[in-house]
Each structure stands twice: as C-alpha cells, then as structure tokens.
Amino acid sequence: MKEFWDERYAEPDYVYGKAPNKYFKEKLDEIQLGEILFPAEGEGRNAVYAAKKGWRVSAFDISKEGRDKALKLANSEGVEIDYQVGKLPDMDYKTEQFDAIALIFAHFSPEDKHSYFAEFRNLLKPGGTIIFEAFSKAQIDVQKENPKSGGPKNAEMLFSKEELQTSFNGFKFEEFEDKLIELSEGKYHNGKAAVIRFVATKP
Template sequence: MQRWEDRFQKEEYAYGIEPNKFLAQQLNHFKPGKILFGAEGEGRNAVYAAKEGWNVSAFDISTEGKNKALKLAKSNQVHIDYRVGHLPDLKFKPNHFDVIALIYAHFPAEIRKKFHSIVSTHLKPGGRIIFEAFGEHHLKYLKENPNVSGPKDQASLFSKKEVQKDFKDFKVILLEEKPVALQESLYHNGTGSVLRFIAEKL
C-alpha cells in the first residue's frame, strides 16, 4: 500500500490526467449510466467518464490517490463517489452498475480470483466489464524497456485463460493479448503486452 501512497503524493499525476485510450473508445459505444472503477488511483478515467455524463463511483486502497482524484474532479467541475479501502468493506450495491472498468487493476495472484468474483456481484445482469491490463507475455517487453512499467512477477500478470475462468458467468465479447504502444505520463511508456477483455454479465 505504501508504494502507491508514495507514488500518488507527488504533484504530477503518475499516469497523467487523460483517460486510458481503450477505455475512452469503449465508452463511446454506451449510453451513459452507472459505472464503477476499480483500483482507480488518481482518477483520470473516472473524471473522464463523469465529464461524458456517467454517474461515477470508484475505489482504491490509496488515500493519496483519492485526494488527487477529487482535485482533478473539482478542476473539471464534476462529481465522483470515491471510496478508499478493500472492496468487501465499501458497501457498493449489488447488481447496481451498468459498467465496471478495471484498467491496470493488478492484484496479487492469491486475492485476484476473489476480487473478480466480488466485483462481479456489483454489475447488473446485462452489464459489461471493460478490462485492460498487462498480459502474461509482458515480462520480455519490460526487460527490453523498463519505462513501460507493470508487474515484475509472472503471477501478477493476466492470461486469457485465467480471465475467462474468473469471469465464467459472462458472455465474452473481446478477449485478446497483443503488443500496444502506451504513453501515459511518468509510467506506461513504450510497447507492452496488453490483455483486453470485454464481457457481458449473464
């Protein structure tokens, strides 16, 4: 946890203030509704969604991340419901959200499956997951270019098989891992192996 507090307490936004490109592209296909952002950090994606007319909720374990997110929301004259803590304690309503966005929401392998199971309960039937994170082939890209960032251990990366298993009660719309050129402020600079997943809750 302290790693993220240290990263987010700096004045500059670690991943910038512009939204993740994949997320922004996907939200263009939806009529705005209720959206939940997991591991949202400094709020760039949540604030973007709020500016686009979404009713936005978000959470993270970092108080510094929340502070930066609320500052960004205020400067953009939008509101986001941002909660700090572990998901089971945050009292989001079940079957409530139209979309759940997990953008580089990497968790230790031992809690990831449980987290995905819990977060899914907050999505309405027919709602969708939008997911982007580093895939299982990312380490070779990280070795070639440390500036692309991402987990340094294989267990914290995502495989298509694992994601499908974690979200087995979903209809898969997109599931792919491919090289993607990233340019997101201080981190995520360069080409990495990125897994993208979109699925609808049955």
C-alpha cells in the same frame, strides 16, 4: 502495496497522465450511460472522464494520495465522483448495483485477485459491461526490454486469457485481444507493452 502507491501518487505530476486510457475511452463511448465502478482507480483519470460524459461514478483504491489527486482532478473538471479508500471488502456497494465496471490496469495481489473478480460479477447488473485492459503475463519479458512500460514485477499479478475466461465464465465477450501495444500514459506507462483487453457482457 499501500505504501508503494501512496509514495508514487504523492509525486506532484499525475504519474499516468490526466487523459483517460485510450481503450477505455473508445469502449465507454459505445455503451449506454448508467452507474459505473472503477476499482484501483489511482489518480482518477478514467473516473473523471466517465463523470464528464454523464456517468454516475464510484471508485476505490488503497491509496489516499491517489484519492486526493482524483478528487482534485474532478474538482478542476467540474464533476463529482464517489471515491473511497480501502479494499473491496471494506466497500458498501450493493449486489447488481453497476451497469459497467472498468478494470484498467487494475492489478491486485494474488490473494485478492480471484475473490475480487467473483465479487465484481455480483456487483454487475445482468446485461452490464466489463471494460478491461491490463498487463499480460508476457509483460515480464517486455519489461526487461522496456522498463518504462510499467507493470507489476510479480507474474502472479499479471493476467492470461485462460484465467480471465475462467473468472468471467458465462459472460459474452464482444472482443478479446492479447497483443503488444504502444503506451503513452504519463511517466510510468511508456513504450511497447504486452496487454490483454476485452469487453464482456454479463448474462
């Protein structure tokens, strides 16, 4: 997967655009400033937006090419972000460090997914917020009709509401949607897509 993402992010353009994800932007603007984590942050569009709003930003991704473009974008916008390269167990984040975690199209390998979600619970402060948007399992069929919408080809990397409710058991879900939307995010997220999105608060 590292090689795949390094190759994709080595393209000269920002392949998912420079603008933040619309759902993330809308929901971030509703919560109080603090410290936020961006797992699988890629080229940095969401992290840079948060930094511009005044958040203290940490991010990580397995792709060095993604990090390089994220730091270039941050520099062009006059903000700083702490962006590390590696997998979550390699990071030095502290228990209950973050006021918010943004999981925006953060699709992890099946072997990592559940352990990552358990650790995200630990990293989030009580009362902290998760903002989530990613492809649902229905995206496998949507991809066949609209390959430009993107997403993993492996159904085990996609999400169901039941899985997410289990992973974040005990959280208060402010909203929880499983729906078809129109994506317009750079080169690889375009057209009709099946997503799950939610905002949830840690007890």
